[in-house]
Amino acid sequence: MKNTLRTGVRNIVVEGPIGVGKTSLARRLGEHLDAELLLEQPETNPFLSRFYQNQQRYALQTQLFFLFHRLDQLHERTQLQLFPRTVVSDYLLEKDLLFAGLTLNEDEYKLYRQIYDRLSPQASVAPDLVIYLQAKPETLIARVRKRGIDMERRISDDYLMLLGESYTRFFHHYDDAPVMVVNSENLNFADSTDDFLLLVQRIESMRGRREYFNRGD
Template sequence: MNIWHLFSNLLTLHSGSKNIAKDLFKMRNAVHSSGSVLGKLHGDHACRKKPFTVFVEGNIGCGKTTFLSYFNQSEAQVIAEPIELWRNVNGHNLLGTLYEDPKRWGFLFQSYVQLTMLDMHLTQTQRSLKLMERSVHSARHCFVENLHRSKIITDAEMSVLDHWYKWIKTHADVEGDLIVYLQTKPEVVYERMRARNRKEENCVPLSYLQQLHELHEEWLIQGSRISKPTQVIVVDANRDLDHMKGEFIRVKTLIVNELSHQVHSVSV
């Protein structure tokens, strides 16, 4: 049984059953009986040199995609947030149903997000630089945390998602070398979100973006709830995206220089 099957089973069990404790017992047995999963995760990472990994984090509409567009394929492996996967799970638009009825679909959606994010982390590359649009860490510390604080998901659902997150951290190499935080005021990203007119986001209120902003600040700036992760570069991304070109190029140069320094240190 591979990691995709484990998560798929969890989604199926939750959507079709009211007995969460029984479902967790089934999933626990599946994990313990599947030594090949752990072996694959450790083996894949042991047999290859890990690239310098950068997580690009920030609120909805902060400019992550624009920033990543400044890196070409010869420079880095760029992995975009898998929005299209969330829009089409065997014909089901989980992103759309999340915004329509978050209390019904919040747990299911975040379960699938963890799966797709894990797949991003485990994506292999021959390039020395890997950039990811968000990570399993922001999924847990910002989006899942917000659902729980807002009482959209229950304590039991939060426990399941948190246990999966801790299992992932224990058994897979999902740590990064650098985080680029595109810090943006909620009012600014709200206007950008309305301008891009993504149909699933039409019903998203400003208050939701304010909550996500506060959680990003807690995680990446204050370190008040959890310890700060790896080194964080904070970028003021409030200006018009057309005027952010110079700042994005500056940060790109910092990343490339840091990578070059590490490569040089290893060779010496």
């Protein structure tokens, strides 16, 4: 039987830094809600592995590939609005600017921003809910090392720490959609049904624009 969330929540984004578990949660929510999934699919980016080896040389190519891939997905989604269906995604388009600001030099960022500003309004639709997963930098580092994805072996600890800090700043100011901030330190949405259903319950009871969920709340 198809599950649903509270009225009006049809477009859900799960976000957070590398290693926090956003794709696993997005997949589980998608299955629970019989929703359409929009996923980043970083393994399809031919520049990403080279970026982790030489960020300065491959940052712009990596960012532009991700941007065009996401814009294509979101544009295709907007064409299907005549047949609305719940959508769960593991990325927020605006976070591309976060990564661009971290990795591009001044001239590259100006070029990237021109392209982003020209194309993003055609595909950008504010989500009904953003689930922002947080974890301590040392937790993110440990999780990335544990899962052992080959190209991620080249990610430095410093980069992962900087990324986590950047996400914190980004979501401190983000106000385009309601946000559920989730401390994932002691939660395992991929493997624990109890944890997952507890999160669903918290989403159901959410009434404000920003709420916080920690294990034990």
